[in-house]
Amino acid sequence: MARVLFVEDDKDLAIAVEMALEAQNFIVEVVHDGKSALDRLTFEHFDVAILDWMLPQMTGYEVCEIYRKNGGQTPILFLTGQSDVVHRVQALDTGADDYLCKPFAYAELMSRVRALIRRFPKMENQVLSLGYLELDIQRCRAKIEGRDVDLAPSEFALLELLMKHQGRIFSADDLLDRVFKLDREATGEAVRQRILRLRKKIDIDGRPSLIKTVKGLGYCMEEGVK
Secondary structure, three states, X not given: OOEEEEEOOOHHHHHHHHHHHHHOOOEEEEXXXXXXXXXXXXXXXXXXXXXXXXXXXXXXXXXXXXXXXXOOXXXXXXXXXXXXXXXXXXXXXXXXXXXXXXXXXXXXXXXXXXXXXXXXXXXXXXXXXXXXXXXXXXXXXXXXXXXXXXXXXXXXXXXXXXXXXXXXOEOHHHHHHHOOOOOOOOOHHHHHHHHHHHHHHXXXXXXXXXEEEEOOOEEEXXXXXX
16 A cells, blocks of 8 residues: 655644545554654655645745755645645756645545556565565565465554564554554553564564564664674
8 A cells, every 4th residue: 555644733633534445445654843744754664655735844945945955755735725836846956746725625635646556567576584584565475484474464564664674673652653543442552462462473482583572672683683
C-alpha cells in the first residue's frame, strides 16, 4: 500500500483528509508543523507528500525547498489556501509536483495523489536484508533463509521501519505513531506483544534475535543481538 505524508496545522481538516485517504487504502501519517514534516521526509519513505503552505516553525515552501536541495525525490503536492499565481509558481519552481487550492473536492485530491504515484516509480531499494532475513518491499514478502514467512500487514510495516533504520532505537510511542496509526486502541503493551509475536515468526533457534529490546528506551534491529 502507498504511504502518504499529510502536513496540515488545521487539525480538523487533517483528520478529515486522513480519513478520506485511509478509505482509499493509503497508509497515512499526519504531522502539523514544517520541521516535523522535513524530519519525516528526510528519514522515512513516502510515496507522496501533501503540504500546506502556512505551517508552524517552517513553511511548506521552505520544507519543499530544503528537501529538494538535499536530493529528496518524494512527489510533493501543495494543498493550500494560497491560490494566487505567484505562490503557485514559487511552489512549482522550488520542486513541487502539483498544486491544489482550498477549498477542494476530495475526489480531485484522491485522483491527484493516485496520478503522482503512477508518475513516479519508487526509487528506494525494493529488497531489504539483515542477516538471515529478507524483506521485499514491493511484493510485501518476508523470507528467512529463502523460506516465506507469513506476516500480518502491521508486522510487515514494523519490520520495514526497523530494517530501514538498523541500529536506531524506536520507543513504543514512536511505533504507535508510525506503524499502528490505523489501530486506534493500540497501546504500549500491544506494541510489546506484537514484538514478541514477530520474534516468534522470524527468530531461528540457536541464533541471536534480530530484534533488540533496549530497556527503558524501545526497540531496534541489529545483526548478532543476544
